[in-house]
Amino acid sequence: MSKASGQTAAAEGQVLPSAPRRGVRGHPWLTLVTLSVGAMMVSLDGTIVTVAQPAMQADLGASLTGIQWVTNGYLLAVAALLIAAGKLGDRYGHRNVFLIGAAGFTATSVAIGAAGSLGWVIGLRVLQGVFGALMQPATLGLLRSAFPADRLNMPIAVRSAVIAASTAAGPIVGGLLVEHADWSWVFFLNLPLGGLALVLGVVVLRDVRNEARPGRLDLLGMAALGGALCLFTGGLATIADKGRPDARTLALLTAALLLGAFFAWWERRAGDPLVPLRIFRSRRFTVGVLTMLAMAFVMFGAPFVLIFYLQNVLALTPAESGIRVLGLTLLMIVGAPPAAMWISRSGPRAPVVVGLLVTAAAMCALSRLDAQSGTLQTTLCFFLLGLGFSPVMVGATKLVISSAPVELSGVAGGMQQTAMQVGGSVGTATVGAIVAAHTASVLPGRLAAEGIELAPSALDEAARRITVGLTPEPGLPPGAGAAAQEALAALSQSVFLEGMQYALLATAAVAVLGAVAGLFAGRGRASGGHGS
Secondary structure, three states: OOHHHHHHHHHOOOEEEOOOOOOOOOOHHHHHHHHHHHHHHHHHHHHHHHHOHHHHHHHHOOOHHHHHHHHHHHHHHHHHHHHHHHHHHHHHOHHHHHHHHHHHHHHHHHHHHHOOOHHHHHHHHHHHHHHHHHHHHHHHHHHHHHOOHHHOHHHHHHHHHHHHHHHHHHHHHHHHHHHHOOOOHHHHOHHHHHHHHHHHHHHHOOOEEEOOOOOOOOHHHHHHHHHHHHHHHHHHHHHHHHOOOOHHHHHHHHHHHHHHHHHHHHHHHOOOOOOOHHHHHOHHHHHHHHHHHHHHHHHHHHHHHHHHHHHHHOOOOHHHHHHHOHHHHHHHHHHHHHHHHHHHHHOOHHHHHHHHHHHHHHHHHHOOOOOOOOHHHHHHHHHHHHHHHHHHHHHHHHHHHHHOOHHHHHHHHHHHHHHHHHHHHHHHHHHHHHHHHHHHHHHHHHHHHOOOOOOHHHHHHHHHHHOOOOOOOOOOOOOOOHHHHHHHHHHHHHHHHHHHHHHHHHHHHHHHHHHHHHHHHOOOOOOOOOOO
16 A cells, blocks of 8 residues: 555544554454454353353352343443453554453453452452453454455354354353363463464464544443442342342442443543444444343343353253253354355345244243253253344444444444443343342242241341242251251252243343334345444
């Protein structure tokens, strides 16, 4: 590229490479392989921890709320910083940001595995989320620079398949590690993956940044967005902690709403905003964000309660739990390329809408599971869920990164991943709150109806155990007969299954709302980065 043409491109806000490609440096498909390894590590970590939750809860003495924050602390840190990380990539180079993120993510993973207390695990998970936030938008920025806009469908599909397969394989891999080693190995696994990502990143990736106008970092916007997300999720978590909303819940949710309103006000006035609101002028971009939110709500929220069902109600080992979700794993692996071809022919609207409706149907089917559900029934439900996820993952990603202006590619990549993390953290908190609220509301009446008396001090502990599918222990006073013990076990299981049913039906409703939003994507294929 000549100096004059380079200046013209910079003036137009295009994302430029720092140097021409030589050998493997900047090779499109090797770039895709490198970024897929990084995406695999982050995505695998997102769900591999899920299957380890019961073991972590027992080993660390955590409550339902405490174990929620092992997940939510990570997701919120990622969500709060993703957009800022995209802008850092635009300013300092996506390659540099990716490498720093991969190194930090690997190091904190090892530290979490070596931690011995819940407080350290949660704190390190938050730090891990910071480095995860640096990696994720950089992958989309580098991918978009490596392939022409009209050839992005298949690379996005490959990346989505890797993310989907890693996300779905997490329970299986985690189950084997927890069963044959211990929960810390779900974090130590990131050491070889992170090392490979770093080596490939140094050798293959070509630096890409926005040479037009880096601008300043919107620190106030970052603080307002992160604070609003934490307050909102914290408010939902208080319901899971107490089993009901209280004054603290109302205060946290009100503060989240006010801080969110301030964030929107500030972004309209900031000279270089964290989220340029003009990006939402594209209807397709907005629809892509909304449908990604809906899918992530289901993808993270449903497994949070289902893993307790599989291990504590059905009494499956961690590895057996992973086998039950094998249908989900297989469909998410093989479904992305056909979804990309479907989107190439028809545009993303129909695949996204159909995918979310299938997801809703799968959640309705999962809500009907009980203590007698067998392998075939649960596997078919997860098979249907994987069939729904694939077109949504590819279609929503295509809508987001192809409908934003090219000079905002880092912000668009950050928004796509932010929607994933926000949807996941809200989904996890909502599901936990529904189960806990149902347990707290019906448990005293059910105990009275069965003639079972628990000491007042034991009632809260009983509710906490029931919310994760366990029978209260010790539950009954000394001298209680075997019949009373059996009645308490049956009652506990019934209350948990009802709460799980309501929680899964709530995720189905969110999927339906996402499908409605998808109808507004418009017909035809997504544009190549000029908005629509």
